[in-house]
Amino acid sequence: MAYLTKAGVIGVAIAPCVTDQRRSLEELLYDMGHAALRDAGLTIEDIDGIVVASNDQYDGRAISVMAASGSVGGVDRDILSTPSAGEHALVMGALRVLSGQYRTQLVLAWSPTEASPLPEAQRLAADPYFHRRLPLDEPAADALQASALLAADPGLAEAAREIAARNRRNGTTAYPDLASAARPWSGARWPLEPGMVAAPVTGAVALVLASDAYVAERGIRDPAWIAGMGWATEPSFLGDRDLSDAPALRAAAEQAFGEAGGKTADLAEVADATPYQQLLASRVLGLGANLPVNLSGGAQSFNPVYCTGLIRIAEAANQVRGRAGRHQRAGTRTALAHAASGFAMQYQTVIMLRGEAA
Amino acid sequence: MSGRVGIIGVGQSAFRSRRDDASYPDLVREAVSLALNDAGLGLEDIEAVVYSLSPDAMVGIGNAERLGVDAVGARNKRFLRINTGGATGISSVAAAYYHIAAGACDVVLTAGADKVGECGDSQTVLNKIWDPTYERALPLGTINMLAMSAVRYMHKYGMTEQDMARVVVKNRWHASLNPNAHLRALATEEDVLASRMISWPVKLFDCCPQSSGGGAMVLASERYIKNRKLDAAWITGVGHCSETYYLGDRMGNGYAADHADAYALRNAFQRAYRMAGITDPRKQVHVAELYAPFSNTEFHAIEAAGLADLGQSPAMLREGAFRIGGPTPVSPSGGTLCTNAIAVTAMVRVIEVAQQVRGRAGAHQVTGARVGIANGNGGDHQFFGAMVVEA
Numbered sequence: 167m168a169y170l171t172k173a174g175v176i177g178v179a180i181a182p183c184v185t186d187q188r189r190s191l192e193e194l195l196y197d198m199g200h201a202a203l204r205d206a207g208l209t210i211e212d213i214d215g216i217v218v219a220s221n222d223q224y225d226g227r228a229i230s231v232m233a234a235s236g237s238v239g240g241v242d243r244d245i246l247s248t249p250s251a252g253e254h255a256l257v258m259g260a261l262r263v264l265s266g267q268y269r270t271q272l273v274l275a276w277s278p279t280e281a282s283p284l285p286e287a288q289r290l291a292a293d294p295y296f297h298r299r300l301p302l303d304e305p306a307a308d309a310l311q312a313s314a315l316l317a318a319d320p321g322l323a324e325a326a327r328e329i330a331a332r333n334r335r336n337g338t339t340a341y342p343d344l345a346s347a348a349r350p351w352s353g354a355r356w357p358l359e360p361g362m363v364a365a366p367v368t369g370a371v372a373l374v375l376a377s378d379a380y381v382a383e384r385g386i387r388d389p390a391w392i393a394g395m396g397w398a399t400e401p402s403f404l405g406d407r408d409l410s411d412a413p414a415l416r417a418a419a420e421q422a423f424g425e426a427g428g429k430t431a432d433l434a435e436v437a438d439a440t441p442y443q444q445l446l447a448s449r450v451l452g453l454g455a456n457l458p459v460n461l462s463g464g465a466q467s468f469n470p471v472y473c474t475g476l477i478r479i480a481e482a483a484n485q486v487r488g489r490a491g492r493h494q495r496a497g498t499r500t501a502l503a504h505a506a507s508g509f510a511m512q513y514q515t516v517i518m519l520r521g522e523a524a
Numbered sequence: 525m526s527g528r529v530g531i532i533g534v535g536q537s538a539f540r541s542r543r544d545d546a547s548y549p550d551l552v553r554e555a556v557s558l559a560l561n562d563a564g565l566g567l568e569d570i571e572a573v574v575y576s577l578s579p580d581a582m583v584g585i586g587n588a589e590r591l592g593v594d595a596v597g598a599r600n601k602r603f604l605r606i607n608t609g610g611a612t613g614i615s616s617v618a619a620a621y622y623h624i625a626a627g628a629c630d631v632v633l634t635a636g637a638d639k640v641g642e643c644g645d646s647q648t649v650l651n652k653i654w655d656p657t658y659e660r661a662l663p664l665g666t667i668n669m670l671a672m673s674a675v676r677y678m679h680k681y682g683m684t685e686q687d688m689a690r691v692v693v694k695n696r697w698h699a700s701l702n703p704n705a706h707l708r709a710l711a712t713e714e715d716v717l718a719s720r721m722i723s724w725p726v727k728l729f730d731c732c733p734q735s736s737g738g739g740a741m742v743l744a745s746e747r748y749i750k751n752r753k754l755d756a757a758w759i760t761g762v763g764h765c766s767e768t769y770y771l772g773d774r775m776g777n778g779y780a781a782d783h784a785d786a787y788a789l790r791n792a793f794q795r796a797y798r799m800a801g802i803t804d805p806r807k808q809v810h811v812a813e814l815y816a817p818f819s820n821t822e823f824h825a826i827e828a829a830g831l832a833d834l835g836q837s838p839a840m841l842r843e844g845a846f847r848i849g850g851p852t853p854v855s856p857s858g859g860t861l862c863t864n865a866i867a868v869t870a871m872v873r874v875i876e877v878a879q880q881v882r883g884r885a886g887a888h889q890v891t892g893a894r895v896g897i898a899n900g901n902g903g904d905h906q907f908f909g910a911m912v913v914e915a
Contacts, residue, residue: 170627215764223586228579228652229609232903236769241780242788244764244795245907246615250575250589250605257604258619264626267762267799291586395628399603402590417600508590513603 168425173263174381174389175483175519177206177374182468182477183344184368191225191278192237194370199238199272202372205489207386210239213374214268219248219255219275221472223287226280238274238372252277252371252476253505253515257397259375269380276370277472284366284471285353291509293402304439304471305363307404307509309355312442314409316357322445323357329441330362330466337463340493348467354440362440362466369470371477387522390486390501394518396421404510415450415504415514426518432498433457433485435478437506438464439471447504451516461485461493475505479517486521529624530749530756531913533563533742534875539706539863541641543736548583549595551637555738555868556596559635563742563754567597571629575605576616576636576739577867578902581649583639596635596740602628609653609902610815611764612636613739613871614909618762620743630748637738638867646734646866653904659771667731667818669771669904671723674820676784678725681835683823685725687842689716691819692729692861694847699858701848701887706735706863716819725820732817732864739868739875757878761802761912763795771904786821789828789899792910796897797830800912805830809912810893811853811880813873815900817860826854829897829910848890856880856888870900874911881915 179201184194203209216238220230227233231247234240248254252275259271281287285303292298300306315322338345351365381389396418400407423429429452436451436459438444444459453459460466462481465474482503484490490498499521507513535558537543543551560566573596575589585591589605596603602623608615613636620634640646647665654660677683692711699705711729719728749756765788767781768774774783781787793805802808812829816822826837831852832845840846846854855861857876860869877896879885885893899910 168627221587222580226652226656228581228649229607229903231607232609232653232769232906233655235766235903235906240766241768242791243766245608245766246619246764247607248604249580249607250587250603254604258606258622261619261622261626261628264628265622267622267625287586290580291588291590293591294585397602397604398600399590399593399598401594401599406594414600421602508587512590512593 169264171264171266172378172391173260173375174391175373176376176381176386176389177202177208178480178484179205179372180477180480181370182341182470183347184370185347192233195234195274195276196237198274198370198372202272202374206374208374212270213239213243213272214270215244215262216240216272217246217248217255217259219252221249223290224278224281224472238272251507251513252473253479253507254397256373256476256479257395257515260392260395263375263377269377271375272372273375274372275473275476277368277470279366279368304509305353305355308440309358310404311409311510312357312440315442315446318410325445326362326441329444333438333460333464333466336461336493337467340461340463344468358440364466364469366469366471369468369473371473371480373480373483388487390483390519390521392517393520394422394426397515400512402512409510412446412450412511412514415447418514418516419451422516422518429502431500431502433461433495434459434502434504435462435482436460436504437475437478437511438466439469439474441466443506443511451504458495461495475507475515478505479503482519486519527746529621529759530744530746531741531759531878532744532749532754532756533559533565534878535559535562535740536704536872536875537737538704539735539737539865541733541736543639548588548637548639549592551738552592552595552635555637555740556633556635559740559742565742569631570597570633572602572623572632573598574616574620574632574634575603576612576634576871577605578607578609578612579649581652582643582646582866596633608907610866611870611900611902611907611909613868614874614898614900614911615764617741617871617874617911618764618909621759621762624743624745630745632743633740634871635740636867638865639736640734640864640866641736664771667726668723670818670821671726673783674725677820677823680784683820683838685717686713687838688725688730688819689713690841691822692716695855695859695861698848698856698888699862702857705858706733726818730819732861735863735865737865739871741871741875755882757881758914759911760914761796761800763792763910765791765795765908767906769906784824785834786824786828789825789901789908792899792908793829796910796912802912806852809852809895809897811856811877811890811896813855813857813859813876813898815860815870815873817864819861822854825899848888853890856885856890870909873898873900874913877913881913
């Protein structure tokens, strides 16, 4: 099917690594929402609806969206939450705009680090009978995926090292002020090597979406249009999956590329909690060897675990808008954003973004 | 938008205190199978799934929707989860609706389940919805939260404990006609008034049960429905609105919202009515399934839906206005007061209304119902969703 109208990203605020621990979560979210609105040239009064995403276990709250509703302007407004993944908030917000019943949406996701240790919070997502006692957490699932890929092609280890080093270099260029806060995580499991997983940090991201009619009415000049959108899931039990492949990513890409009329992109932002994720995604997405990938530094540089997916989309949108800052690639008109969440990339999302002139 | 969106299949399990016979994914699958059979479709016909699940802690599994992927047949398909607390069920139907209204899909499944009856103590879990620094330690739970609403409503409008008991008597009678309801035993006003005090003025019989069970719905585009000549109930109005997070903001001097009423629910209904072209709900709405987990909250839900003026619903209830056979039956299924599997409770409200306008509600059918309304409330009486469903 084809969408009936267009939706675009018109405002972005990215905090890939929050170093000031004095602010409360509500203050952080208030700042992020306002920053994205300022970037769009709007105020909260211009927002028809809000979609947020957070993780109850990371936040230490049941229905963690509740705490956000005041600070993101949800009072007396329509607010939904997609706790399955940060990137699903973008999908839901875009669908609401594309339905023609909303002109604008504010989309936010965040990832705190108060839960300690984070893998223990993640372990609660393993089924209680078979996997929780292994114990299975996201670092373990990521390591199993790396293992499966290496079993098929032992030569990938060198490529993984190169990706980790390149993404970290990109992160230093993109966010030099935060470079000192980017640290490798000491909990990486074999066969992941030291330096292949960044330590979890607090982060948040916000985007403003608008319809084509609203963009025209307000004279907004640099939207990143959502040209294609795909999202899909694999089953939960790792034993039911071939971790060296990503069929849900293939399905999501097929949706997104089909809508966008192809997979052409000037650059890509790709899930890289481990460099093996980026290798697998690049293979399944068919990314060319010379395509710039993760100029932002990716999750290899800054790893706010729950919102890294939505940050990939926000970074890609900013590139298309020409507002990526120090890591802006000149002449970017189209971008591919890939996000993954859950154990070993269970949820896969692909967003194709296109500038006004593309 | 792409034409109307219709409901072509619904499924709800028999709700009970325990469902030891079914694992959590089994319970979801049970409802999905019923909805697919009702729609005459198979899992292969489903293009996208919206998973309905409120707090993870209620089922004791983080992001438990991941375990439900195979139960809803979503492998390699579009899939996401919605959570707006108790409103999750109706928010999930709305999310599925947006998939179709946007033109992304023709056929979408929304489904979920809950095991509230097996969670140990839902109030302990629900205490964790409040801010850990300011309000969690009081300790707040959803019962004392809404008992405070009852006290305020009594003060403003003169509601009595007997008025609350009348809601229970009506809804238990309705539930006795509904084979899916959890609490189906009839109750008298005396039974309610004599039941154990939980949080004044709310007594045991004024409270919903902790239920285990599942719900599922299949939604489709008008084009799909007409091409296949399917029977559908049409979603003609959708609205959401939210209140403040902190209960303290609804009390004391300079409160942001009056805790007796439900102004954000009223706004949600007004949005849905505007979309559906409903200007006089008392005349145009034939049946209502309103989310009211405690007897007193049915009053402000009725008023927020525009079926009574503020403070007038207790008197109208005394006159039989909201019983099956009355002018506008409210919760003919027995409502949330008799069944509450939180993740799908608000979805069941939409399911029941769809069955009513399709003339398939069975013994609790409201004669001649063609236009129905449903709602869900979530968080700390914070997130509200409303829907209009028509034949």
